Amino acid sequence: MIQFQGEHLLPGQLGHFFVILAMVSALLSTISFFSSAYSKDLASGASWEKIARYSFGIHAISVMAIFSVIFFLCFNHYYEYMYAYKHASKELEYKYLLACIWEGQEGSFLLWAIWHVVLGSCFMMYAKKKEERKQWLSPVMGVVALAQFFLMLMILGIYFFGVRIGNSPFTLTRNEIPAPIFSRPDYLNFIKDGMGLNVLLRNYWMVIHPPVLFLGFASTIIPFAFAYAGIQTKRFGEWVKLVIPWTLFSVAVLGVGIMMGGKWAYESLSFGGYWAWDPVENASLVPWLIMVAGLHTLLIYNSTKQSLSSSYLFMILSFVFVLYSTFLTRTGILGDTSVHAFTESGQAINIMIGIFVLSFTLPMLGLYFRNKKHFASVLQEEDTSSREFWMFIGSLVIFLSALFVILVTSIPVYGKTPLLKDLILKLHGGPLALPEDPEFLYNKVMVLVAIILGILTAISQYFKYKHTDTKYFLAKILWPTMVAALITLLVAIFGPLTYEKHGPGFLVAIYIAFFAMVYAVVANAMYIFTVLKGNLKFAGASIAHFGFGLMIVGVLISSANKKVLSNSNANGLVIPAGTDPMTRKQDNQLENLTLLRSIPAKMGDYDVTYLADSSSLKESGRIFYKIHFSKTGKGAKEDFNIMPDLYMMKNSNISPNPDSKTFLTEDVFTYITNAIDKTKVEDTATFEVKELALKENTMFSFGYVKVDSVNVNPEDQRVTYTNKSDNALMARITITLPDSMHVMSKPVIQVKDNNIIRINDTLYAQNMIVQFEGVDTETRKVRIGVKRSSSPMDYITVKTYLFPYINLVWVGLVILALGTLLSMLKRWNASKMTIVLTLLLSGAALFYMFLIAS
Amino acid sequence: MKKSSIIILIGIASLIVGILVYGVDFSTYSTITSAQKSPGKFVHIIASLDKTQPIQYDPINNPNYLSFYAVDSLGGTTQVIYHNSKPTDMEKSDRLVLKGKMENGHFECSDILLKCPSKYKDNKNNLERNLKEQTGN
Numbered sequence: 001m002i003q004f005q006g007e008h009l010l011p012g013q014l015g016h017f018f019v020i021l022a023m024v025s026a027l028l029s030t031i032s033f034f035s036s037a038y039s040k041d042l043a044s045g046a047s048w049e050k051i052a053r054y055s056f057g058i059h060a061i062s063v064m065a066i067f068s069v070i071f072f073l074c075f076n077h078y079y080e081y082m083y084a085y086k087h088a089s090k091e092l093e094y095k096y097l098l099a100c101i102w103e104g105q106e107g108s109f110l111l112w113a114i115w116h117v118v119l120g121s122c123f124m125m126y127a128k129k130k131e132e133r134k135q136w137l138s139p140v141m142g143v144v145a146l147a148q149f150f151l152m153l154m155i156l157g158i159y160f161f162g163v164r165i166g167n168s169p170f171t172l173t174r175n176e177i178p179a180p181i182f183s184r185p186d187y188l189n190f191i192k193d194g195m196g197l198n199v200l201l202r203n204y205w206m207v208i209h210p211p212v213l214f215l216g217f218a219s220t221i222i223p224f225a226f227a228y229a230g231i232q233t234k235r236f237g238e239w240v241k242l243v244i245p246w247t248l249f250s251v252a253v254l255g256v257g258i259m260m261g262g263k264w265a266y267e268s269l270s271f272g273g274y275w276a277w278d279p280v281e282n283a284s285l286v287p288w289l290i291m292v293a294g295l296h297t298l299l300i301y302n303s304t305k306q307s308l309s310s311s312y313l314f315m316i317l318s319f320v321f322v323l324y325s326t327f328l329t330r331t332g333i334l335g336d337t338s339v340h341a342f343t344e345s346g347q348a349i350n351i352m353i354g355i356f357v358l359s360f361t362l363p364m365l366g367l368y369f370r371n372k373k374h375f376a377s378v379l380q381e382e383d384t385s386s387r388e389f390w391m392f393i394g395s396l397v398i399f400l401s402a403l404f405v406i407l408v409t410s411i412p413v414y415g416k417t418p419l420l421k422d423l424i425l426k427l428h429g430g431p432l433a434l435p436e437d438p439e440f441l442y443n444k445v446m447v448l449v450a451i452i453l454g455i456l457t458a459i460s461q462y463f464k465y466k467h468t469d470t471k472y473f474l475a476k477i478l479w480p481t482m483v484a485a486l487i488t489l490l491v492a493i494f495g496p497l498t499y500e501k502h503g504p505g506f507l508v509a510i511y512i513a514f515f516a517m518v519y520a521v522v523a524n525a526m527y528i529f530t531v532l533k534g535n536l537k538f539a540g541a542s543i544a545h546f547g548f549g550l551m552i553v554g555v556l557i558s559s560a561n562k563k564v565l566s567n568s569n570a571n572g573l574v575i576p577a578g579t580d581p582m583t584r585k586q587d588n589q590l591e592n593l594t595l596l597r598s599i600p601a602k603m604g605d606y607d608v609t610y611l612a613d614s615s616s617l618k619e620s621g622r623i624f625y626k627i628h629f630s631k632t633g634k635g636a637k638e639d640f641n642i643m644p645d646l647y648m649m650k651n652s653n654i655s656p657n658p659d660s661k662t663f664l665t666e667d668v669f670t671y672i673t674n675a676i677d678k679t680k681v682e683d684t685a686t687f688e689v690k691e692l693a694l695k696e697n698t699m700f701s702f703g704y705v706k707v708d709s710v711n712v713n714p715e716d717q718r719v720t721y722t723n724k725s726d727n728a729l730m731a732r733i734t735i736t737l738p739d740s741m742h743v744m745s746k747p748v749i750q751v752k753d754n755n756i757i758r759i760n761d762t763l764y765a766q767n768m769i770v771q772f773e774g775v776d777t778e779t780r781k782v783r784i785g786v787k788r789s790s791s792p793m794d795y796i797t798v799k800t801y802l803f804p805y806i807n808l809v810w811v812g813l814v815i816l817a818l819g820t821l822l823s824m825l826k827r828w829n830a831s832k833m834t835i836v837l838t839l840l841l842s843g844a845a846l847f848y849m850f851l852i853a854s
Numbered sequence: 855m856k857k858s859s860i861i862i863l864i865g866i867a868s869l870i871v872g873i874l875v876y877g878v879d880f881s882t883y884s885t886i887t888s889a890q891k892s893p894g895k896f897v898h899i900i901a902s903l904d905k906t907q908p909i910q911y912d913p914i915n916n917p918n919y920l921s922f923y924a925v926d927s928l929g930g931t932t933q934v935i936y937h938n939s940k941p942t943d944m945e946k947s948d949r950l951v952l953k954g955k956m957e958n959g960h961f962e963c964s965d966i967l968l969k970c971p972s973k974y975k976d977n978k979n980n981l982e983r984n985l986k987e988q989t990g991n
Contacts, residue, residue: 181986191985195984396866400863428882433897433898436964596914674917791914799939
């Protein structure tokens with residue numbers, strides 16, 4: 001047994017103890033909550049509930065303690081712990097300390113668990129507040145506690161019969177990695193630093209996006225648990241009124257969380273946009289869509305006692321798809337189709353995730369189908385002039401679109417499902433893969449969905465529940481229809497949508513969708529004034545629908561009119577884009593443009609020049625590039641810099657971060673796809689040195705060089721004087737090239753602390769370095785060296801896009817979230833003061849994050 | 855549910871199914887050898903970078919031309935041409951998913967997906983390598 005030196009074993013043991021305590025207390029709490037829910041007499045029910053609440057309290061404290069210990073390990077850089085070694089590093093800025101906790105599997109499970117604890121505690125307070133809510137406490141909390149039990153199993157890390165259950169975040173590095181270094185007692189002295197946060201994830205969105213998204217995921221458990229409670233208590237419809245605000249909360253938070261991911265992708269992950277139909281994005285969108293569908297059926301039930309059955313189904317499926325998306329993104333099953341799913345993390349944990357998913361899905365669906373007869377609504381004559389009819393159609397369309405997305409996203413799963421795999425092989429002739437243009441597959445279905453939803457969103461509120469007078473409806477809807485049609489017409493004439501990649505048919509579909517969404521925006525705005533008479537207190541739904549319409553309008557414009565600026569040509573040579581022999585369409589692949597330093601290039605209407613690069617002072621390997629854009633000619637003159645950056649890795653590979661210049665109506669978006677690693681450039685050229693008399697042209701191999709003057713101790717930012725004995729000389733040189741172009745150069749020679757320092761002047765456009773070699777004290781001649789390399793000395797390759805009206809997407813989202821929150825607060829009977837304060841604060845925060853902070 | 859909503863539901867569903875059946879050409883995971891047998895057919899190939907052959911990418915002359923050789927698990931090998939910039943960390947990847955079609959003796963690639971062991975760092979070999987680099991052992 002080796003005595004290892006310098007290890008801190010106590011925090012790990014403490015952490016491990018809390019994991020076990022958290023798991024046991026979650027189990028105890030689960031059992032007691034369910035016993036309370038099922039107990040027949042009140043007294044024993046109450047005492048079970050008391051035990052359950054106390055054990056949930058212990059559980060809550062333990063979960064917080066686990067998190068604190070992990071934070072403590074990462075904060076102190078205790079690299080004897082695997083988690084700190086894998087995710088923390090000393091150069092990491094403090095703001096990323098939290099981010100490196102939820103970078104890993106264990107940390108993100110913990111984040112999820114923390115939100116369950118918070119929501120569970122809030123729910124218990126909520127349920128205790130009013131007499132009629134009390135009966136829901138035990139069954140709902142039982143479900144929450146059971147989920148907590150499973151989440152704790154994921155981070156348990158204890159062996160049962162030779163199988164490790166879960167991965168503990170408190171394992172020791174020396175036990176996890178087999179390396180000879182760990183046979184030394186003093187191994188810790190050799191581990192200088194941890195691996196740190198993946199550079200791709202070093203972004204402030206990594207700090208806020210996961211907590212918000214996981215709060216959204218976690219919040220779907222409350223409606224799910226309510227659905228269970230409805231069946232368990234046999235009060236099949238009574239939970240609906242209570243669950244609506246919780247559902248609204250879920251819709252708002254999950255929606256914001258998803259779009260934060262989109263904004264992050266847009267800002268820094270260089271996917272070339274905010275949405276790529278990546279499986280991981282889809283997996284988070286699907287629960288949201290189903291939750292939105294469910295929200296609408298709940299509202300229908302609340303007003304008409306119809307569609308209870310679908311409300312149950314949607315509330316159940318929303319959480320089920322949260323679990324399913326956990327399964328998709330954490331088991332490595334998406335391996336070949338997603339850019340950012342977790343890679344495989346071991347068979348044991350995959351099986352556990354599978355068990356977690358199935359043990360919530362199967363029993364709950366079983367309960368649903370066994371009790372389906374109780375959900376049936378009173379049959380009555382359907383009325384196409386009723387609001388509930390169109391709301392229901394809308395919910396169905398949303399639900400179907402969610403099913404479509406998840407069916408396509410699950411393609412990799414089919415290839416791994418035993419029977420299905422063989423069937424596909426037989427029918428398709430090979431494992432199923434996405435088509436050539438997967439985005440188009442999604443887009444062409446979703447554009448139809450957008451058309452239907454836009455129109456339904458516009459008209460539905462003008463219908464009344466149960467029955468609407470046709471005259472009333474037509475009178476109210478006339479103006480919004482006219483205005484929307486007029487706007488669409490104006491856009492078609494003055495700022496047309498120009499998406500021709502998929503033919504005129506698809507463009508027409510985009511136009512109809514555009515009309516439908518403008519219709520939704522106009523109709524909801526007018527509804528607030530003409531029907532609600534400007535009473536904002538009741539306008540939550542209209543505001544949310546208005547925001548939704550605006551967001552999709554932004555999506556349509558920015559996607560349809562997205563332009564590649566960097567595709568014109570490379571160095572003046574027009575390289576023809578490949579033409580697809582099958583479709584005879586232009587391949588739009590030439591999106592990269594190389595910019596030689598100091599040489600302007602044309603990009604659309606802009607003259608673009610790569611001016612300079614600079615290294616980050618805070619982070620090693622991070623380099624910023626200053627690119628100047630200017631637009632001359634008719635119209636407004638524009639002049640701005642864009643500073644994209646990248647991380648240069650040890651092996652000269654790069655990890656870029658885009659930058660964009662935001663105007664009110666468009667974004668110019670740029671990122672670097674290639675750059676030279678200056679530390680690795682070998683210089684083979686040598687200096688050509690000659691002695692020059694002042695003001696005389698001297699011939700060099702490439703042209704003439706003339707020294708115009710020599711300044712003694714010049715004031716120049718490149719030169720600093722620390723001692724009185726420090727001296728410097730700066731030559732002002734004119735170089736004349738064969739094409740009779742004149743170039744100025746100012747090399748410097750300096751004596752500093754009795755050392756000679758030469759500050760060379762690099763002329764990037766000419767590939768020249770000019771050096772001040774020295775002065776002959778007798779002849780007063782100046783020795784100048786010039787080095788000319790045959791290849792460009794510095795360049796970057798960039799992709800530049802123009803996204804028009806992208807701000808509509810973010811503004812629309814913020815309005816959607818605020819409208820939803822307003823509805824939620826209204827239904828919770830919050831005071832006017834609370835409503836105003838909450839909306840102001842969250843509005844300011846969201847507005848800042850989505851529109852200003854970048 | 856109500857009769858008319860069921861009709862509408864079926865209508866929408868069949869519309870989507872119709873689009874999928876007639877409008878979408880789902881692709882296949884293929885091997886290099888079988889892709890070579892059917893040139894012009896869009897396929898997905900899972901392969902890895904042939905490190906014995908040079909990667910050709912010269913962004914100064916043409917930032918939209920990358921050429922390299924790929925080899926799959928069955929030993930099939932082909933030149934791959936990708937009219938785009940060189941993906942970051944390509945040399946580090948242990949698996950490439952190439953989407954495209956065979957044309958004139960090479961694989962004309964329209965998209966490359968990299969599978970890097972480093973991505974989420976949950977790969978033990980990678981950790982081990984990193985540790986060795988750091989400690990010099």
